[in-house]
Amino acid sequence: MKRKGILIIADGIGDRPIKELEWKTPVEHANTPNLNRLAKLGICGMQDPIFPGQPAGSDTAHLSLLGYDPYQTYRGRGYYEALGAGIDVKEEDLAFRVNFATIENGIIIDRRAGRISTEEAHELVKAIQENVKLPVEFIFKGATSHRAVLVLRGLAEGYKVGENDPHVEGRSPHKFDYEDEASKRTAEILEEFVRQAHEILDNHPINEKRRKEGKPVANYLLIRGAGTAPKIPKKFPEQWKVRAGAIVAVALVRGVLRAVGFEIIEVLGITGEYDTDEMAKAKAVVEALKDYDFIFVHFKPTDAAGHDGNYAKKIEMIKKLDRMVGYILDNVDLEKTIIALTGDHSTPCEVKNHSGDPVPVVIAGGGVRIDDIQEFGERACAKGGLGRINGKYIVPIMMNLMGRAEKYGA
Numbered sequence: 001m002k003r004k005g006i007l008i009i010a011d012g013i014g015d016r017p018i019k020e021l022e023w024k025t026p027v028e029h030a031n032t033p034n035l036n037r038l039a040k041l042g043i044c045g046m047q048d049p050i051f052p053g054q055p056a057g058s059d060t061a062h063l064s065l066l067g068y069d070p071y072q073t074y075r076g077r078g079y080y081e082a083l084g085a086g087i088d089v090k091e092e093d094l095a096f097r098v099n100f101a102t103i104e105n106g107i108i109i110d111r112r113a114g115r116i117s118t119e120e121a122h123e124l125v126k127a128i129q130e131n132v133k134l135p136v137e138f139i140f141k142g143a144t145s146h147r148a149v150l151v152l153r154g155l156a157e158g159y160k161v162g163e164n165d166p167h168v169e170g171r172s173p174h175k176f177d178y179e180d181e182a183s184k185r186t187a188e189i190l191e192e193f194v195r196q197a198h199e200i201l202d203n204h205p206i207n208e209k210r211r212k213e214g215k216p217v218a219n220y221l222l223i224r225g226a227g228t229a230p231k232i233p234k235k236f237p238e239q240w241k242v243r244a245g246a247i248v249a250v251a252l253v254r255g256v257l258r259a260v261g262f263e264i265i266e267v268l269g270i271t272g273e274y275d276t277d278e279m280a281k282a283k284a285v286v287e288a289l290k291d292y293d294f295i296f297v298h299f300k301p302t303d304a305a306g307h308d309g310n311y312a313k314k315i316e317m318i319k320k321l322d323r324m325v326g327y328i329l330d331n332v333d334l335e336k337t338i339i340a341l342t343g344d345h346s347t348p349c350e351v352k353n354h355s356g357d358p359v360p361v362v363i364a365g366g367g368v369r370i371d372d373i374q375e376f377g378e379r380a381c382a383k384g385g386l387g388r389i390n391g392k393y394i395v396p397i398m399m400n401l402m403g404r405a406e407k408y409g410a
């Protein structure tokens with residue numbers, strides 16, 4: 001029997017026991033009737049997105065959760081950022097993340113140029129795209145506020161290049177370092193790009209105006225995160241013979257999904273922030289299930305709350321997630337659908353960053369060998385029937401239950 005699949009990723013949901021929560025984790029403490037319903041209907045376990053104890057980035061974790069080995073496939077972050085920003089990045093291109101910054105007498109005094117408005121930044125981006133002359137074609141595109149992406153056409157081979165971002169204020173920008181000859185050329189082109197951009201930016205009317213208003217000027221570019229297309233053997237839809245759609249707001253994660261062949265399903269009101277419209281997301285999943293075989297849904301704000309070290313906020317966001325899951329459970333035929341829910345990594349409030357702690361996972365739907373776990377949480381799931389698995393096996397386990405895995409051997 002062929003079934004459809006829904007993979008729900010609650011970004012950074014895993015956490016550690018918190019004293020103020022009587023040593024429970026936020027997901028253990030939160031009132032989550034629907035996550036618990038899912039746990040009762042499914043088989044639970046723990047998963048390590050990379051390997052036990054290894055903190056995962058959002059990009060590498062998502063590659064793994066989509067069934068790819070990040071050590072075989074990952075070639076830097078910039079590629080996903082550029083794809084996520086809507087640039088048609090080619091296999092031979094090299095992409096970077098860029099910040100507008102403020103430089104004074106050779107010293108970076110603000111790495112985000114006073115969080116310059118998106119409108120102003122886009123004006124500056126235009127001036128750079130039109131006036132900088134490089135020996136290769138380039139695309140420079142503004143994102144939000146001080147963020148932008150840069151794509152250098154045809155330089156994928158020279159991807160082993162460093163960054164000029166000193167990551168702290170009060171220091172000079174770095175020179176771009178490089179690991180091989182091909183990357184040396186990239187470094188030289190980047191130095192030239194930054195030099196010309198600085199000249200254009202320093203005298204731009206927007207910055208003249210900001211200077212008069214006493215605001216930090218956006219007169220320098222900090223470039224980091226060199227990345228090129230992942231080396232994936234087969235894209236997701238070809239490998240599993242499914243039509244695959246993704247509902248996701250965050251640019252980096254959108255980029256990963258696009259890179260492995262998912263169609264992005266645009267949904268109004270989803271933001272990747274605390275105010276994201278979880279019900280719009282839930283309704284979009286149910287709607288998309290009519291046309292797609294496999295739906296990926298991303299829920300970001302659990303991670304943001306972890307980065308903020310705000311356990312109350314994290315609990316509030318987990319309840320939002322719970323409402324989303326409730327609607328999906330009420331409107332999907334579980335006999336014909338496999339639903340998996342997990343996180344891409346833990347973001348403990350104590351750490352305020354990604355950690356290497358394993359993440360609870362549940363898989364429910366037709367054919368599942370239901371275990372006796374009654375609630376969704378780190379310690380409850382640790383006793384579940386899935387045991388402890390590597391995150392890259394979640395998709396194959398789903399596809400087996402969905403009747404879409406092929407036999408290996410005779």
Ligand SMILES: [Zn+2]
Pocket residue numbers: 012058303304307347354
């Ligand atoms: Zn994060």
